Amino acid sequence: MSTNEALRAPARTGSADPRAARVRDRLRRAAFELIEERxxxxxxxxxxxxxxxVSRQVFYQHFRDRDDAVAQSVAAAFRELAPAGEPEGPRAVIHRLCDFSARHADLYRNLYPSAASQQTANAYRDLLHPACVRLVDHLPNPATLADFVLGGIIEVIRLPAEAPGGEVAAESLRRRVDVCLDVFAS
Structure with a gap:
C-alpha cells in the first residue's frame, strides 16, 4: 500500500474492536440491502x-466511499459461502454460489456496471478459485485449467442471473454448472 493509499484508508477498516465490527456489519448489511433494491x-x-x-463520519471511518461499502458488503456475503476450514467438495461451494446467485439475482442486475463491480468480481473469483483448482488438480496444467473453469462457471451463473426481469431457479443454475463440471470429474 502506498503512502497516499494509507492516508486515505479508513481508520476502522480492520479494527478488532467488537463495537467497530458491529457498526461495520450494520453498514455492510445496509449496503447489501440497498443494492438488492436499486x-x-x-x-x-x-x-x-x-x-x-449511523453518521457519515462513522461511515468514513470504515469505508472509503459508497462503492467500497457496496463491494465489501457483497464480498462479505461471498466469504460466508465458503467458511474457512470446512472440508467439503468443490461442488458444494459452487452449488452454494448458484443458490446465492438465484436468491440475489437483483443484486447482480443492480451491481453491473458500476465502479464496485470489479471489486465484487475479484471477491467472486477469490471464492471460486480454490474450488476450481481442486476440481482439476488431477489433470495436466491444473493452474491454467482452473482459470478456464472459473471463467466458465462465472459466465454460466452470471448470464441467467443478469437476465432482465427473469427469476432464476437455483436448481437450474446448479444443473447448468454440473453439466460443465462433469467433464472434469472423469
Whole structure:
C-alpha cells in the first residue's frame, strides 16, 4: 500500500474492536440491502448511513466511499459461502454460489456496471478459485485449467442471473454448472 493509499484508508477498516465490527456489519448489511433494491448509481452514502443508523463520519471511518461499502458488503456475503476450514467438495461451494446467485439475482442486475463491480468480481473469483483448482488438480496444467473453469462457471451463473426481469431457479443454475463440471470429474 502506498503512502497516499494509507492516508486515505479508513481508520476502522480492520479494527478488532467488537463495537467497530458491529457498526461495520450494520453498514455492510445496509449496503447489501440497498443494492438488492436499486442500481448502485442510485445509492448514496446518506442512504447507507440512514439505513444503518449511523453518521457519515462513522461511515468514513470504515469505508472509503459508497462503492467500497457496496463491494465489501457483497464480498462479505461471498466469504460466508465458503467458511474457512470446512472440508467439503468443490461442488458444494459452487452449488452454494448458484443458490446465492438465484436468491440475489437483483443484486447482480443492480451491481453491473458500476465502479464496485470489479471489486465484487475479484471477491467472486477469490471464492471460486480454490474450488476450481481442486476440481482439476488431477489433470495436466491444473493452474491454467482452473482459470478456464472459473471463467466458465462465472459466465454460466452470471448470464441467467443478469437476465432482465427473469427469476432464476437455483436448481437450474446448479444443473447448468454440473453439466460443465462433469467433464472434469472423469
Amino acid at each position: 442500481r448502485v448509481e442510485r445509492i448514496s452514502v446518506s442512504d447507507i448511513t440512514q439505513r444503518a443508523g
